[in-house]
Amino acid sequence: MQDIFDFNRLLRRGVSEVIVEEELVARLKRGEKLRLKEGFDPSSSDIHLGHMVGLRKLRQFQELGHEVVLIVGDWTAQIGDPTGQSVTRPVLSHEQVKVNAETYMQQFFKIVDRSRTEVRWQSEWFGKFSLTDVIKLTGRFTIAQFLARDDFSKRFAAGKPITLTEFIYPLLQAYDSVQVQASVEFGGNDQKFNLLVGRELQGMVGQQPQQILMTPLLIGTDGSHKMSKSLGNYIGVTETPEQIFGKVMSIPDNLLMDYFTLVTDVTDAELSEFSHEIETRANPMVLKKRLAREIIIQLYDKAAASAAEDNFVRIVQNKEIPDEIPHFRIAPGVLSIPNVMLDAGLVKSKSEAMRLIRQGGVEIDGKKLTEPNYAVAYGAVLKAGKRRYVKLIE
Amino acid sequence: MQDIFDFNRLLRRGVSEVIVEEELVARLKRGEKLRLKEGFDPSSSDIHLGHMVGLRKLRQFQELGHEVVLIVGDWTAQIGDPTGQSVTRPVLSHEQVKVNAETYMQQFFKIVDRSRTEVRWQSEWFGKFSLTDVIKLTGRFTIAQFLARDDFSKRFAAGKPITLTEFIYPLLQAYDSVQVQASVEFGGNDQKFNLLVGRELQGMVGQQPQQILMTPLLIGTDGSHKMSKSLGNYIGVTETPEQIFGKVMSIPDNLLMDYFTLVTDVTDAELSEFSHEIETRANPMVLKKRLAREIIIQLYDKAAASAAEDNFVRIVQNKEIPDEIPHFRIAPGVLSIPNVMLDAGLVKSKSEAMRLIRQGGVEIDGKKLTEPNYAVAYGAVLKAGKRRYVKLIE
Numbered sequence: 001m002q003d004i005f006d007f008n009r010l011l012r013r014g015v016s017e018v019i020v021e022e023e024l025v026a027r028l029k030r031g032e033k034l035r036l037k038e039g040f041d042p043s044s045s046d047i048h049l050g051h052m053v054g055l056r057k058l059r060q061f062q063e064l065g066h067e068v069v070l071i072v073g074d075w076t077a078q079i080g081d082p083t084g085q086s087v088t089r090p091v092l093s094h095e096q097v098k099v100n101a102e103t104y105m106q107q108f109f110k111i112v113d114r115s116r117t118e119v120r121w122q123s124e125w126f127g128k129f130s131l132t133d134v135i136k137l138t139g140r141f142t143i144a145q146f147l148a149r150d151d152f153s154k155r156f157a158a159g160k161p162i163t164l165t166e167f168i169y170p171l172l173q174a175y176d177s178v179q180v181q182a183s184v185e186f187g188g189n190d191q192k193f194n195l196l197v198g199r200e201l202q203g204m205v206g207q208q209p210q211q212i213l214m215t216p217l218l219i220g221t222d223g224s225h226k227m228s229k230s231l232g233n234y235i236g237v238t239e240t241p242e243q244i245f246g247k248v249m250s251i252p253d254n255l256l257m258d259y260f261t262l263v264t265d266v267t268d269a270e271l272s273e274f275s276h277e278i279e280t281r282a283n284p285m286v287l288k289k290r291l292a293r294e295i296i297i298q299l300y301d302k303a304a305a306s307a308a309e310d311n312f313v314r315i316v317q318n319k320e321i322p323d324e325i326p327h328f329r330i331a332p333g334v335l336s337i338p339n340v341m342l343d344a345g346l347v348k349s350k351s352e353a354m355r356l357i358r359q360g361g362v363e364i365d366g367k368k369l370t371e372p373n374y375a376v377a378y379g380a381v382l383k384a385g386k387r388r389y390v391k392l393i394e
Numbered sequence: 395m396q397d398i399f400d401f402n403r404l405l406r407r408g409v410s411e412v413i414v415e416e417e418l419v420a421r422l423k424r425g426e427k428l429r430l431k432e433g434f435d436p437s438s439s440d441i442h443l444g445h446m447v448g449l450r451k452l453r454q455f456q457e458l459g460h461e462v463v464l465i466v467g468d469w470t471a472q473i474g475d476p477t478g479q480s481v482t483r484p485v486l487s488h489e490q491v492k493v494n495a496e497t498y499m500q501q502f503f504k505i506v507d508r509s510r511t512e513v514r515w516q517s518e519w520f521g522k523f524s525l526t527d528v529i530k531l532t533g534r535f536t537i538a539q540f541l542a543r544d545d546f547s548k549r550f551a552a553g554k555p556i557t558l559t560e561f562i563y564p565l566l567q568a569y570d571s572v573q574v575q576a577s578v579e580f581g582g583n584d585q586k587f588n589l590l591v592g593r594e595l596q597g598m599v600g601q602q603p604q605q606i607l608m609t610p611l612l613i614g615t616d617g618s619h620k621m622s623k624s625l626g627n628y629i630g631v632t633e634t635p636e637q638i639f640g641k642v643m644s645i646p647d648n649l650l651m652d653y654f655t656l657v658t659d660v661t662d663a664e665l666s667e668f669s670h671e672i673e674t675r676a677n678p679m680v681l682k683k684r685l686a687r688e689i690i691i692q693l694y695d696k697a698a699a700s701a702a703e704d705n706f707v708r709i710v711q712n713k714e715i716p717d718e719i720p721h722f723r724i725a726p727g728v729l730s731i732p733n734v735m736l737d738a739g740l741v742k743s744k745s746e747a748m749r750l751i752r753q754g755g756v757e758i759d760g761k762k763l764t765e766p767n768y769a770v771a772y773g774a775v776l777k778a779g780k781r782r783y784v785k786l787i788e
Contacts (some may be wrong), residue, residue: 079529131527135473138558143537144550146558164532164540164565167558274525333711 004029005064011213014053014262016189019196019212024184027211028064036061037182037210039071040108043092045100047107048234049295050218050227054186055263057215061184068117070108072101072391076172083285107237110299118180125179126172136170137242138223140204146170149193169186174198177210180280184211218262223252241296241308245389248292249312253284256291263292277293315387325381325389332374335355337362337382340392346384398423399458408447408656410583410610413590418578418605422458429512430602431576433465433567434502437486439494441501442628443689444612444621447656449505449581451609455578462511464502465493469520470566501631504693512574519573519785520609531565534598540564543587568592571604578605584775607698613670617646635690635702640781642686643706647678649771650685658688662707721774728769731756731776734786740778747778755779 005028011018018024026290027034029115036058047055058068077092077100092100104118146167155162170193177185177198187195203209217226220233227234233248251259257275260266266274274287289309296305314320328344338353341362347353354372356362362369363383364376376382378394399422401536405412412418412562421428424491430452471486471494486494499513508776540561541547549556564587571579571592581589589606597603604723611620614627621628629641645653651669654660660668668681683703690699722738732747735756748766750756756763758770770776772788 008769019645075525079526126525129468131520131523131528132473134525134528135559137560141566142555143541143546143560144553144555147537152537161536161537161538164535164537164558164561165529167537167561168529168532171558 004031007008008268009262010060010064013268014057014215015213016216017212017214019199024211024213027183032183034061034065035181036068037071037177037180037185038068039073040104041178042072042077042097042100042104044229045103045107045159046095046229047223047329048102048227048229049237049259050220050234050368052111052298053218054188054215057213058112058186062113062116066116068112069182070105070112070117070119071176071180072097072100072119072121075122076169077218078123079257094373109246120180122172125175127133134168137175137201137203138168141167141171142281142309143167161214170197171201172195174201178202178205178207181207182210183208184213186213186215187215212229216262219255219258221247221251223255235295236322237299241300241304244296244299244313245292245305245308245312246316248295249285249288249316251288253278256284256287258361260287264291264298266290266294325391327393328390329381329394330376330378330392332371332378335365336372337369337374337376338372340376340382342386344382344389346382395498398425402457402662404454405607407662408451408609409607411586411606411608413593413606413608418607418668421577421605426577428455428460428577429575430460430462431465431571431574431579433467433570434498435467436491436494436498438623439501440623441496441498441631442621443631443653443657444614444628446505446631446692447612448582448609449502450606451655452506452580456507456510460510462506463576464499464506464511464513465570465574466491466513466515468495469516470563471607473519473686498605504631514574516566516570519569528562531569531595532562534595535561535565537561557662564591565595568595572596572599572601575601576604577602579609580607580609582611583608584611610656613649613652613738615641617649629689632691635694635698636705638690638693639699639702640710641684642689643679643682643710647672647684650678653685654681654688658685660684660690694745719785721787722776722784723788724770724786725770726772729765731758731763731766731768731770733769734776735778738776738784740776740782740784750778 002342007025010022010028011024013236038054038058062068074094077097078094108325109117132315147156152166154161168252170284173194176182177180178201182198182202185195185198192214195210199209199212211376219225220227220231221235222231222233225231235244239247248259256278259269260271260274277287278284291313292312293305293309296308326344328340330340337357338347338350341347341353341356342350346376347356353362357369357372360368361384364374365380365382378393382390382392384390400517402418404422405415405418429663432448453582456462468488468491471491472488473485473726499705501726508632541550546556546560567588568591570576570594576592576596577752579589579592583777586606586608589608593603613619614625615622615629616625616627623630629638635639642653650672651665654665654668671681672678683706687699687703687704690702720738724734730750735741735747735750737746743748747756751763753776754762758768759774760777770786772786774786776784776786
């Protein structure tokens with residue numbers, strides 16, 4: 001087996017569950033060319049490090065000759081949430097969907113090999129789906145099956161409304177698998193039920209049932225919740241190298257090993273070494289810098305990673321002023337610095353500015369500000385907190 | 395109110411529930427021309443006395459100037475039961491549906507006024523129903539709402555499968571109401587949930603919600619179950635006057651008042667009188683004959699009713715041989731009478747024939763048969779039970 005693929009790298013690291021592992025191993029050993037299904041909802045187009053876990057796994061399969069089938073959920077996005085209950089599901093126009101899909105794919109192909117990817121649009125088949133097709137599809141599944149799904153059973157027990165439509169969406173996702181004849185569907189742990197419906201439906205219509213490869217959820221920079229854009233605890237793949245470096249340096253130490261394991265290619269030997277270093281209470285700063293570089297190299301290149309590190313050392317560690325800082329026009333004379341800070345976007349409210357000043361966190365040209373009103377000279381640098389700067393100009 | 399319509403006749407007798415009665419009364423008093431929705435499933439085309447309860451009510455509304463909208467469920471019939479779980483829902487071809495619908499309407503218009511009926515075919519709207527339409531429709535209703543329906547909740551509790559499709563069918567019936575802009579939907583008690591879904595959906599899409607008029611279920615000739623073709627306890631509207639007469643005479647005495655109330659126009663004064671006669675243990679035979687005549691007059695005419703009664707008196711009461719009896723060819727010599735009875739269709743099994751002979755229920759030319767083998771003369775009349783005859787010929 002080792003001749004064909006690295007079992008641990010492919011099916012253990014960065015994998016939370018495979019259904020059914022023996023079947024997938026057999027298909028890999030037979031040298032079957034697999035169609036790896038990945039879907040995305042074009043109502044949000046941002047990819048962050050949490051998504052990278054799965055996309056890196058797709059890439060590893062591609063390196064063995066397999067093909068990714070990326071399904072753009074354009075049909076669903078153009079329907080939105082007809083009940084109006086979900087604010088996360090706006091109705092998108094055909095144009096918006098196309099723009100979002102383009103943005104998504106630019107990020108997607110930072111990690112996944114474009115030359116080994118087939119892009120399919122859901123509307124190819126759902127645009128002409130008839131009521132007869134719906135009846136045939138819904139006749140294959142029972143209410144009890146769906147109510148067994150964890151989130152549904154909890155909501156049902158709590159008396160919270162579940163619309164009939166919510167039972168239909170997983171069937172549509174399953175039908176996608178039939179349409180593209182998926183061999184393996186990829187998804188997060190939280191997608192298990194829907195992925196299984198696809199597997200079941202394929203078997204029912206006489207296709208070989210897809211395997212399911214689930215990837216673990218990455219904890220966000222706050223150290224406590226799943227990384228997600230709405231929680232603000234994410235590192236986006238389109239952020240600048242400097243932003244990524246800074247965010248990685250801010251993650252809690254106990255996430256280090258997870259991040260190394262799930263979103264980098266450092267070897268297993270190194271992983272053990274790092275783990276030992278953390279246990280022996282070595283300074284994690286060195287490891288964090290390594291992690292930040294590993295991530296930036298994947299998304300940009302080595303030069304960008306080095307530059308980001310240099311920038312971090314200079315500004316944050318040596319507290320130097322960065323090369324380029326934004327300018328902000330001021331009036332002459334004595335100014336309310338909290339007002340300036342708010343208008344310049346350094347803080348979100350005047351009370352935040354006041355608090356920072358009281359805590360000694362605001363400097364003008366390197367001198368701590370002690371009271372809110374101050375006569376500023378043109379060209380002075382205003383610093384708020386550790387890394388927010390603005391040059392005050394005429 | 396009495397000026398406009400007879401409240402008791404229209405909304406009390408033969409009505410089990412009206413939702414909402416005050417609304418319906420108000421519409422009737424306003425002189426609104428109502429669209430009375432009645433649907434039928436062309437997978438079975440036979441109308442029996444149980445259906446007559448509702449059809450007679452439609453007719454009464456028509457007499458006040460309202461219009462029936464008969465919905466032919468052709469779309470649903472051509473889908474059948476895609477799960478294959480229901481034997482009562484075969485897939486019908488377009489041709490079969492047309493034939494069944496024609497047969498149904500021939501019976502339907504024995505009771506309902508054809509000139510005040512609009513016939514609509516479900517496929518007019520469901521033929522072009524898209525997945526988007528399905529999502530919009532299913533998004534309006536919750537799983538909990540459907541599971542609250544009595545039969546669903548029982549099946550769910552018992553762990554019996556309910557397919558998703560079964561939750562969709564009531565929505566389609568509701569959508570029919572929207573399409574034809576029904577003012578009142580008619581149905582049996584057992585249809586209450588589905589009828590309410592239609593009312594709710596109309597309100598959601600900005601139509602005036604339909605009223606619902608439910609008619610009681612008629613108990614079949616067995617005296618214990620709802621009249622239904624599959625139970626064999628029915629009186630079909632296409633049966634001959636003789637058959638109807640015979641079946642009415644066979645119903646249990648305690649059903650008499652129900653039948654008079656629900657499927658005849660005898661006055662309320664007569665109803666009280668009949669009820670008193672039954673309580674005072676009068677011979678119910680007279681009342682049964684009256685009931686049979688009332689029914690036959692509606693489906694045929696007075697002459698047919700009289701002829702059927704004469705026939706009944708002659709054959710059953712006076713045990714005469716009917717004018718026309720079927721012929722059956724026999725071989726010469728000693729015959730096994732149970733075999734003959736089975737082949738001639740007088741019994742369903744030889745053991746039934748043997749039992750009848752033992753009980754003295756079989757006669758040849760008026761003489762009781764005492765043993766199963768008998769040398770029959772050509773032209774002899776074989777009688778089994780009270781009313782089954784066959785003439786044995788060369």
